[in-house]
Each structure stands twice: as C-alpha cells, then as structure tokens.
Amino acid sequence: MNILAIMGAHGVFYKDEPLRELGAALEVQGFQLIYPKNSDDLLKLIEHNPRICGVIFDWDAHDSLLLCSAVNELNEHLPLYAFINTHSQMDVSLNEMRMALHFFEYALNAADDIALHIRQYTDDYLDHITPPLTKALFTYVKEGKYTFCTPGHMGGTAFQKSPVGCLFYDFFGANTLKADISISVTELGSLLDHTGPHLEAEEYVARTFGAEQSYMVTNGTSTANKIVGMYAAAAGSTVLIDRNCHKSLTHLLMMSDITPLWLKPTRNALGILGGIPKYEFTRDSIAQKIATTAGAGWPVHAVITNSTYDGLLYNTQYIKETLDVPSIHFDSAWVPYTRFHPIYEGKSGMSGDRVPGKVIYETQSTHKLLAALSQASMIHIKGDYDEQTFNEAYMMHTTTSPNYAIVASIETAAAMLRGNPGKRLINRSVERALHFRREIQRLREESDSWFFDIWQPEKVDQAECWPIQPGEETWHGFTHADRDHMYLDPIKVTILTPGMSELGVMADEGIPAALVAKYLDQRGIVVEKTGPYNLLFLFSIGIDKTRAMSVLRGLTEFKRGYDLNLRVKNMLPDLYAEDPDFYRNMRIQSLAQGIHQLIRKHDLPRLMLQAFDVLPEMKMTPHKAFQHQVRGNVETVDISQLVGRISANMILPYPPGVPLVMPGEMLTEQSRPVLDFLLMLCTIGRHYPGFETDIHGATLTEEGEYQVRVLKL
Structure with a gap:
C-alpha cells in the first residue's frame, strides 16, 4: 500500500528538480513511485491498482479540478498532493476542499519535510480506511506481546519446533498465525459480550449494510439461520418456512420443538428454482395450512430464501407488508451485495424502512460472494427485539474461541463496499x-x-x-x-x-x-x-x-x-x-x-414438476422424528421401499440441492412422484458409472444401491 503516482510538469527545470529530490526522499520513506503519462493513464492505474495510496501532480499542468473530481469518483479518500507556485490560480470551491487535497510549493531542499508530511497523510489514509476490529488486530500483532494463554502454537512458535510444523508455518505465513489469538486478549474486546473493537465492528457493519443491528457469525449462515430461529420461535410455536430452504433450517426444525407450515415455491421444467407465489403469503393461504396441519397455530415467524439458489430475488416489500407474522427472516446467503447497486433496490431484507409491528432479519454469507474467509457470515436486524435473549441464542451457537481472522474478514468485506470504491x-x-x-x-x-x-x-x-x-x-x-x-x-x-x-x-x-x-x-x-x-x-x-x-x-x-x-x-x-x-x-x-x-424415457420434466408439486405427508415434526432417531428407533431400507414409511432424515438430491423429504414425513401414493424422481436419478448412475447422484440422507452402497433410514414400524 505504499505506491505513489507522480505526474509532474516535464521539461520545466524549476519544477523537475524539486520533484526529483522529492522522489529520492519518498523512496527513503519506503514508497514505490510510478509515473503515469497523462490523466487517462493515471485514472486507469487507480481503477485497476487499489494499492496506490496517493497522487502527486502539478496544479497548473492539468485541468486539476476535473482531475481531482475524476479521482474522487474512484476513491473519495485517496490523498491528492498538488504542487503550486506563486502564480498558480487557486480557484478551489468548498467541494474540492472536502477532498483529501493537500498543497505544496515548488522549492529546493524541502523534499525531506514534504516526504514526511506525505508519509503522515498516507498513514492517516490507511488508518481511515481500516475498520476498527481489523485495525486493533493489526496493532496487536505488530506489538508482538508474549502471551501465556491459548492458542498453544503461540503465534506460530510451536509450529517451528517440528519439521512438518515448519511446512505449515511457511505455507500460511507469520501474520496469519500471529493473528490467531485468544479471547483473553482484552484490548480486542469480546465477540460474545459485544464489547470493545468487536462492538465497534458490529456497528460499522450495521451502518454499511443498512441495518439497525448486526452480528458477526464465525460458523457460516448455517449457524446464523439457527441463531435467528432459536430466538424467534419458542418451543410449541408454529413457523412458516420456505420449502426450498437450506438444510440448516431443517436442522433448526430438528433441534427446536416447533411445527413447520411449508410455503410451497414454484419451479420450471428446467429444474430452476422459482419463488413462492404471492398467494402463499396471504392470511387465507396461511389459514388453510393451519387447518390441515395437526398441532399448528398461527405462525410467530417466517423464513424466506432470498435469493433462490438460481438467483431469483423477491420484491421484499410485498412480503413484509403481506405476511401477518411478528418477524420475518430472509435467508440471503447468496446475495450479501444487494445494498450496493441500484438495480437491487427493494429486493433485500434490509431494503426500506422499518415495518411497524414487525422485526426483519437478514442472514448473509459474507464469504460466498464477497471477499471474506470461509464461514464468515452476518445477521442483520431491523426492528425492536430483546438483545439479551437474542444474545443467549447467539452464544448457544458461537464458540468461546472465535477465529479472529474470520471476524476481521467480515469487517474488511464491509469496508471494501463502502463509498465509491x-x-x-x-x-x-x-x-x-x-x-x-x-x-x-x-x-x-x-x-x-x-x-x-x-x-x-x-x-x-x-x-x-x-x-x-x-x-x-x-x-x-x-x-x-x-x-x-x-x-x-x-x-x-x-x-x-x-x-x-x-x-x-x-x-x-x-x-x-x-x-x-x-x-x-x-x-x-x-x-x-x-x-x-x-x-x-x-x-x-x-x-x-x-x-x-x-x-x-x-x-x-x-x-x-x-x-x-x-x-x-x-x-x-x-x-x-x-x-x-x-x-x-x-x-x-x-x-x-x-x-x-x-x-426422455423417464419423462424428466413431468417427474421433476410432480415431485415438487405434492408434498409428502407430515406424520410428526422434524424435532420428534429426530428424537426417535436419537433413541435408536430407526432402521435402514432400500430407497425403493420408502412409500408408506416415515423418513428419519432429510432426503435432498444434489442437484437441485433443496429437500424433497423432511424428517417425520411419509411418502404416500399421492406423493409417489417424489420417489419416482429419486429412482430416476438413481437409474442414471446405475447405467453410467461416474454419474451417480449425490443424495443427502441416502447412503450409496458398494453394490450401487441407495439406502435410507426410516422409523421402525
């Protein structure tokens, strides 16, 4: 981050010589210098090289106000250093004065002083763009403190005491291991208590993503989804859930004693996942689901997958206004970027203002499509909620030894999206x-x-x-x-x-x-x-x-x-x-x-549409089905024998990657197309080695048969 671009007034001795002296002084300060040929060259360099930390130019040799505005459009925080003389025209407006614009006069023997100022302005720039937790982590690593706490590798020292450990150390590098620190380091605050730089980071993330409150999650959106669900739906309650949900929400249903009402989406003949039709969100539709589901009451919470796996986004305002539930959770694992381009306006959970009487949650996988480490995720909230109770649910699923590099990568991903860059x-x-x-x-x-x-x-x-x-x-x-x-x-x-x-x-x-x-x-x-x-x-x-x-x-x-x-x-x-x-x-x-x-023989388009059209019959909630499994009340059968049996597990073919059968559900003759679709997928693998379908919840034997677990009769 120590690259400076210099555009001087070439061929003018009284200007060239001071800049030559300055170049030498800047190199002593550790800067790398590059020399764009013209303004267009400079702008392309800035656009494609984010390591440039400042621009030095002659105020009179260019259309300076236009140049400053163009640089500002690319990065409004980038320091600009304009060299002037006694005859320079200084018609700078208030707008230009709000830029990071600094003026120096051409003079001999002033290079060291100017270089020192540029170093200070550069440090201020880097400090300004670095978010709070990341900054604190960088500072801690630079201080090189001796700790007598976890982790046991002690900033990588332990790895260097073993041949194979040295291989590991050399591959990942010193700073990665030095930044792997204990929660006992008080100056970084606490991820669980939301104090210090961790709290500052959460506030920073919330401002960036348009939330009132944000939480950083270090075990992916799979965990973020469970945290929201554990808080929003008490035992014995009823929840509306998108049938095309991520399997983490099925696991939530297995963990929590709640009753699901399924919001049934569409799909086209290509197998592309469509959204939930508008009617499914109405009171009449919900009342019909309650009437046909044993033990169901009016739902207290709803979970919508936005976007679908194939990239379809909802008009979220319609859902917020129509769904008559106290809280709505948008599982937006695949679209953490929707706030940062006008084409996505009104298509995310955090879009728009508060909805009176409702709490809106949005979970996003920072690592999926932004620049963050794997497992980096966020929970955004808009509306009134009980912070203490929510934090209990948060701590249930969050390790007491979080990886600080993951947390810092969440904050850095947010920082990368701020402003013009x-x-x-x-x-x-x-x-x-x-x-x-x-x-x-x-x-x-x-x-x-x-x-x-x-x-x-x-x-x-x-x-x-x-x-x-x-x-x-x-x-x-x-x-x-x-x-x-x-x-x-x-x-x-x-x-x-x-x-x-x-x-x-x-x-x-x-x-x-x-x-x-x-x-x-x-x-x-x-x-x-x-x-x-x-x-x-x-x-x-x-x-x-x-x-x-x-x-x-x-x-x-x-x-x-x-x-x-x-x-x-x-x-x-x-x-x-x-x-x-x-x-x-x-x-x-x-x-x-x-x-x-x-x-063609199995008529895939018809099979696929029918398989997702008629849902299996829910004989018990996923929670109760899992309790049977924990007690050992299960047996294994061939997948062809699934009709008339209660599935112990979620059965999910990949593709398309959404559940076909939930724990506690039973296939009937009416829902037999689900089995026909699964058997068709199995048939292709039997005929053509290497084309076996990955079916989660089913085990492929050495003989090429798929077996599933069901509850004992």
Whole structure:
C-alpha cells in the first residue's frame, strides 16, 4: 500500500528538480513511485491498482479540478498532493476542499519535510480506511506481546519446533498465525459480550449494510439461520418456512420443538428454482395450512430464501407488508451485495424502512460472494427485539474461541463496499456478467450448428434485475408467474445445454449438463450447480476477465470435441478412469445421447414438476422424528421401499440441492412422484458409472444401491 503516482510538469527545470529530490526522499520513506503519462493513464492505474495510496501532480499542468473530481469518483479518500507556485490560480470551491487535497510549493531542499508530511497523510489514509476490529488486530500483532494463554502454537512458535510444523508455518505465513489469538486478549474486546473493537465492528457493519443491528457469525449462515430461529420461535410455536430452504433450517426444525407450515415455491421444467407465489403469503393461504396441519397455530415467524439458489430475488416489500407474522427472516446467503447497486433496490431484507409491528432479519454469507474467509457470515436486524435473549441464542451457537481472522474478514468485506470504491466493485461485477452473457449470445448467433444458450430475456442491453412476468414472456419457463414479484439477478449466470426447452419440451437429441460440467472440471473450472440441462456460474467480485474467458474457451472447446465425436477416453479421461472397460470404445456423442434418452424415457420434466408439486405427508415434526432417531428407533431400507414409511432424515438430491423429504414425513401414493424422481436419478448412475447422484440422507452402497433410514414400524 505504499505506491505513489507522480505526474509532474516535464521539461520545466524549476519544477523537475524539486520533484526529483522529492522522489529520492519518498523512496527513503519506503514508497514505490510510478509515473503515469497523462490523466487517462493515471485514472486507469487507480481503477485497476487499489494499492496506490496517493497522487502527486502539478496544479497548473492539468485541468486539476476535473482531475481531482475524476479521482474522487474512484476513491473519495485517496490523498491528492498538488504542487503550486506563486502564480498558480487557486480557484478551489468548498467541494474540492472536502477532498483529501493537500498543497505544496515548488522549492529546493524541502523534499525531506514534504516526504514526511506525505508519509503522515498516507498513514492517516490507511488508518481511515481500516475498520476498527481489523485495525486493533493489526496493532496487536505488530506489538508482538508474549502471551501465556491459548492458542498453544503461540503465534506460530510451536509450529517451528517440528519439521512438518515448519511446512505449515511457511505455507500460511507469520501474520496469519500471529493473528490467531485468544479471547483473553482484552484490548480486542469480546465477540460474545459485544464489547470493545468487536462492538465497534458490529456497528460499522450495521451502518454499511443498512441495518439497525448486526452480528458477526464465525460458523457460516448455517449457524446464523439457527441463531435467528432459536430466538424467534419458542418451543410449541408454529413457523412458516420456505420449502426450498437450506438444510440448516431443517436442522433448526430438528433441534427446536416447533411445527413447520411449508410455503410451497414454484419451479420450471428446467429444474430452476422459482419463488413462492404471492398467494402463499396471504392470511387465507396461511389459514388453510393451519387447518390441515395437526398441532399448528398461527405462525410467530417466517423464513424466506432470498435469493433462490438460481438467483431469483423477491420484491421484499410485498412480503413484509403481506405476511401477518411478528418477524420475518430472509435467508440471503447468496446475495450479501444487494445494498450496493441500484438495480437491487427493494429486493433485500434490509431494503426500506422499518415495518411497524414487525422485526426483519437478514442472514448473509459474507464469504460466498464477497471477499471474506470461509464461514464468515452476518445477521442483520431491523426492528425492536430483546438483545439479551437474542444474545443467549447467539452464544448457544458461537464458540468461546472465535477465529479472529474470520471476524476481521467480515469487517474488511464491509469496508471494501463502502463509498465509491465499493459501488465500483459491485458495478464491475454486474458489467462483467453482462459482457459474458452477451458473448454467449454472440457465439450462439455465429455458430453454424449448435451452441450453448443462456437463461435470460432476449435483450440484456443494460444493467437490471429482469422481472419474471406472466403473459407473453416465456423465456423464464414459469407458466404461472406473478407480476412484479420476482427478478433474475444478472450475476447469477445459467448456461443451457441442448436437449430441453424452457417449457420442458424434450428434443430428439441432447447434451446433459453433467457431461459439460465434468469436461470443465478437468480444465480447472468448477461449476456452482449442475442441473439436467443447465449450469450455474456465479460472477462474484473476485471473477476477472481471465476466469470469464476460460469458461468461454472451455465451452467452445467442448463443442469442438463433441462435434468431432471424440472418444470418452480422450475427452473425459477422469470419467474413463472410473470404469475403463465400460467406456473403452465409447464416444462422447453416444454417451450424451444414451443419458439423454434415459431422461426422455423417464419423462424428466413431468417427474421433476410432480415431485415438487405434492408434498409428502407430515406424520410428526422434524424435532420428534429426530428424537426417535436419537433413541435408536430407526432402521435402514432400500430407497425403493420408502412409500408408506416415515423418513428419519432429510432426503435432498444434489442437484437441485433443496429437500424433497423432511424428517417425520411419509411418502404416500399421492406423493409417489417424489420417489419416482429419486429412482430416476438413481437409474442414471446405475447405467453410467461416474454419474451417480449425490443424495443427502441416502447412503450409496458398494453394490450401487441407495439406502435410507426410516422409523421402525
């Protein structure tokens, strides 16, 4: 962070010589100097190199006010050092005076003094942009105190007493280990008591994300969801829960003795997760659910997944105003950036003002799409709540030995989003995703045969969240969409492979997406989610042009290999290695069409829609089902015998990654499509080695059979 950009008035001796002296003095201070050729060069350097910590320029040699404004748009805190002489015109407005703008006069033998001032201003700049807990942690590490408390490696010293420990130390580095400290370090405050720099960090995060109160969570949004649920729903109460929930919420239901009422979302024939229809949020709909659910009362809390796994965001204001419950929790694990770009306005839990009589919670996975370490998560709250009771729920799930690097990374992720640099960061992420989308469209239009498609409207000219509207629009495939209710996030990019239309019409030939995912994986490209004929890519702030181009190259190379009908051995060597005898003479087109015809035979679009249309029958709450399991009142059966049995576990096929069967639920003849869908997924793996479906809650035996746990009769 010690790079200075210098733009002088070249060829003017009385100006060049003082700047030459200054350059030498700054190098003594530890600065690295770079020399942009002009203003455009300077602005590009600042935009693409955040390590630049200041700009030195000649006030008279440039359109200085315009230059200052342009730099300010990129980073309003970046120090600017203008050199003037006695004849310089100083028509600086109040607006310019609010910038970090400092003036120096050209003079010989003044370099050391000026360099010292620049060092001080640079230190002030770095201090200003560093958030409170991170600053305190940096300071503690620099002080190098001797501690006689945990952790036992003592800032990495213990690792250096062992050969393998030295390997570990050298890999992770000294500061990482020195920053791994004990909660006994009082000057950093307490994560559990919310004191000192930890409290300052929570307030800093809350201001950044538009919350009234924020909590930092060090075990992911899985834990954040449980904390909110443990506080918001007492034992014996009823809770509305999105059926397309994360499995952490199923675990909450297994831990807490509460009764779930399921909010049933839609999905299209491609298997893309849709949102919960508007009607599901009304009093009439809730009353119907209560009437058909044993032991249910009026719900005290609701949990909505926003966005869906595939990137659909709600008009959250409608939900806040319509749902007649005291508190609403938006599980926004996948969208911690919605406050920082205008296209997401009104589409997040913290959007808008308080809702009278309600508390709004939003949980976000800081690590998923922002710059934070794994397990970094946040809880945001807007509305009145009991802080002491909430903190008891918080402490139930929070370790007394938190990893300070994770906590500091949450705060740093928030700091990165503040001000103009943060807005630019998210805007560039959106623009990069739009550029990628247009490139896929271009390649498809230029292809003389087939190419991959993309799930989006026909025109994606500008940055926006595209509405999922009813009527003539068919691109999204949701036949019963509600107007102005759900919107597609542009940075969640779904690539479509040939074989199925958005309305579920199966083509004679197709390329199942699993083949493409395996091909890309062998080239170092990992897909976020693979559906039957779609691939999901997340364009987070860490995605750059190099990564985006590697995906485009991978897709075009797959098309080339597929059109040449290469052998599986050559095109998918890792798959070939799983069963060389089976794949020895097989070519890629034969493999693709074999799986495609299996999918056609089982009529996947119909099976998939029916499987999520009729829910299994809830015989007992997930909590009671888990208590049976703890007592050992379970047995293992083949998955084909699931009808008529009460499931002990959640059964969740991946993809799509949402529960099909909850603990305590029983499949009946009416809900048999759920089993038919699961059996179809199993069939593909039996026919084609390497394509076994990952079904959470089911165990795949060596004989290739899936077994599940059910309650004993």
